[in-house]
Amino acid sequence: MICSVCNGTMIRLCKSIPFESKALGTILVPDVTLYKCKVCEDSLYDVKTSQKIIDFVRRAEQTAISELPLKDFVSAIRAAEILGISKQAFSKNEKIKRGFIYSATLDNKHYYYKKSVETFKKSGDGRLLLSLCFPVESVSENALKSWMKNVSTSQVPKTRDMQWLIAESFLPEFDDDSLIFGNSYISERYTKVVCASRRG
C-alpha cells in the first residue's frame, strides 16, 4: 500500500498507538492493527480498528471520571440550571449525550461534573483535562493505578513520592535504556521524571 501523504510504502503493524484524549491527554491504545507509512508515519485504520480505539479511549476516560470525588458532581436538574436551559433541553442535547459534559452514573441516575458543566457553558465543550481536577497530593492508589494504565504525557506527577511510585510501577517491565530509547510513546519529559526519581 502506498502512503497518500508522502508516497512512501505503508506496512501492516500491530502496536500500541498514542491517541489524544481531551480528558486524559495522550494515552496509549494497545494492540492496534494499522497501516503505517515507513517514511512519514501517517497511519490508516479500518472501521473495526477505529471503533476499537475510540471504545478504549472512552473506557479510559470513564474510569478516570469515576475516580473524581462525588461531591464535585451535580444532578441533571442542577446542571440544566447552571446552563440556563430546561431539563428536557439538557437531556436532549446531542453534545451532552456524546460526553461533552463528564458524567457518572450512580443508582441508575446521571450526575454531571460541575467544573465540566461550567466549562461547557463558557465554551460549548466541557471536556477539560482531568489532571487539572486532581489535587496531586491527594490522589488515591486506585486513581494512580488507573492513571498508570493510560500513561499520559501531559500528566507528569508533581510530588516526589508519586514519581517514585510510578517509577517503581515501571520497574518490572522496563529498564533505564528501554525507558529512554525503546518506548517512543513515553515522552522525553516523562522519561526524565521517571529516571530522575529512580536515581533518587
Add this chain to the structure above:
Amino acid sequence: MPLPKPFYPLKTIKEKIRSADIKINGNALQSAFSDFGWDANDIAVSLKKLNDKYHPIDPAKNHFYKTDPHLSLPFTMLDFYKAFKLYLGEDVYTHLYLKHDNGKIVVSSFKRK
C-alpha cells in the same frame, strides 16, 4: 456551464461504506473524536448522509465543495465536502478518495467546518 459533480459518485462511496471497504486516516479519526466526540460508526453514518445535489440559489445547502488532484498520489483525485448540519447538527468538512490498488475509500480528513 456543467454542474459541479464529485469525481467519485456518492453511490459508489456509500456502497463501499456499507461493505466496510473504508479506511480512516489517523488524523481524521482523531479530529472526529476531538471536534464532535464521534467514533468510526458515526463517521460512516455521516458520510452516508452526504449528497451531491446542487443548490444554485442557496449554496450553503451544497455538500459537495470541490475536486482537486491528490498532491502525492499520481492519477488520484480528492473529493472535498463541506456540509452544513450534516449529522447531529454538526457542520463537517471532509475529503476522501478511492484507492486504485485495493478499491477502498480513504477518509483523509474529517473535522469541524
